[in-house]
Amino acid sequence: MRPLSGDQVDEAVAGCVAALRAAVDRDWEGVRAGRLEWSCRRAAEHIADDMIGYAGRLAIGAQGRLPFGVSIQEDTDNAGVLDVIRSTGALLAATVRAAPRGARAFHPYPFGSADREGFAAMGVAEVLLHTYDIALGLGLPYEPSEGLAESVLTSLFPHVQPGPAPWPTLLWATGRGELPGRAPVTDWRWRNNLVIPAERLTLTGIRPAAARDLRLGGDGGFEWLDGEPYEGTREASSSMVKAYESGVHRPEFGIFALVRHEDGRAIGGIGFHGVPDEEGRVEIGYDLVEGARGRGYATEALGALAQWALARDDVDMVFATIEHANIPSQRVVSRAGFTRATVDEERIAQDEYDMDAGLLLYIRRT
Template identity: 55%
Template sequence: MFAMGGDRIEEAVEHAAKVLRGVAGQDWSVPAGGLDWSCLKTAEHIVGDFVAYACQLTSRAADAYVPFGAVLDEGTGPEGAIDAVEATGRLLAAAVRTTPRGVRAFHPYPAGSADAAGFAAMGIAEVLLHTYDIACVLGVDAEPPAELCEDLLAHLFAHVPPAPAGSTPWATLLWATGRGTLPGRARLARWRWHNTYALPAGPVALREVTPAAAADLAMGGTGGLTWLDGAPFEGTRRAAEMVTKAYAAGVHRPEWGMFALVRTDDELAVGGMGFHGPPDEEGCAEVGYDLVPGARGRGYATQALRALSAWALTRPELTSLLAVVEPDNTASQAVAQAAGYIRQADRTPNHAYALHRP
């Protein structure tokens, strides 16, 4: 399952409540593992995050956090705190379920906003990890279901190589958040998660595809999208397979993967666009793109390629972009040229077009 939604939030909250009720009779005034907060304060933090994320979505906050927070009543004990975690977790689940596709709200990292799936994933990460912080100091196990950890890693930590042989997704999640060790990997002193990017491009938007959604596309699924013409074109599935293989090999870098082109007026996916991987040693990255037949001839690909190229060329590691097109694909050649790419020496048998940083 690749979707981060209300059901996954409730699964994570149910797991957390079960773990925490097992230690509700202990002393929650002690510091939680690895934190300056007490166990009770850590539970309050989970509650505050759930409410904040729900309010970001329901308010459609564009450039700041909604200016209020949630705290436990004075005198609340562990049982009351667990009740509040459950209640506010369900609140976030409801907000996620009722947020229309395409809606994004402010969150600072890395793109300044997140969609409903992103806020769901962040809420799941908060409750799983902080339940662990409480449980480890109180002497109980807090390991969640493996599939939930796998899906969370693929959505929010796509830059982290998957679990090595002999390890588990939970151990990888703990390592990725500075809470554990893995064989062959240095312990992390600092870490961040990655919310997907969304780039406006006139009548369409480029929306970053997670490794989990890419795997579904590669296997013949929809990637969680509703497609014009009912399904993506062949090139989009090939690109999704490239992302899937790169993620499995531990070399995927989220920004340099795949984006779906989604028409903003009806939320129908009309194509795919992205990179064949991160920039090479000379700072060059190769781009690729396609549209479903029903979306061609409307300028979608040209506007999307202009937007993606302008964004990519702000990245310090990139100096140029390359598009390699088959000789008989005149439509794709026209897209590259309309987006400002200049014909280069052929990459036999294909034509090559490049765009350089000004």
């Protein structure tokens, strides 16, 4: 799976222009764009407006919406509208390419910001979906590549179980189509990845595509301190991919790369072993590459993630299980505010929740 970049923005825009150019002599203002309330002309202007807005925000790391947009002159013909889409698409593609790896800017859904891959994905999504709407209204054939549709799904819809093919799944997920065995979608939002700040680190949510790459031995799009992640991160990525493919993945309870502020390198992974249970308990795990150990990074990351989880209404307790001989990890959790469970709590965990008798239970509550 290719990481989303300016190349995919260019590809999406080229496909849009190729599909719609066949109808530039038609009346776009008087034709409704598919199921939207907009005209085809309005939907085309919306594509351009979003792309210039995304480019502007990402370019400066804006912390809110910027007070500008695209206004196309009324006497512009449809070919001119397509030129505006080409131009704004090129600006977004160039901005994504130029943005630093850790750049983020405002977007409301759902965590208040997006990175350069997120802005690329949102730009591609706007182009694909609204080109489909316009083409549907004008009676034109349109279907983007499976690679583009899958990239949007794995970047912006990590909560959606993959379907038999990416493009019909994306149409279903955005209320534009049907999938056998799934209820129609009437309300939807895409989901950019979550980041949680810490003092020296950023906990960066790992997307399904990056988890797949990590599972297969890749770098997941991160620059790792020792050249590659520790094996535990790869194992956690494999579990996350299985959860995604089975439709039970909740992105905020997935895994995070620990990205160091001083050099932008990933130094480890941290995350949850699943979603909170009915009693609000959730298990946490972590690892560091060898070159980052002994500097308090694990304690810092563990404290930040536990604090984030315990601030939620659906989490009452975060716990970790550690081998008896792993004294350094026991010290890490203790410094992060976890306490050793009582004998009775450990016995219950062993009897009722199949915790290995060779492990120690550490817990942190609200």
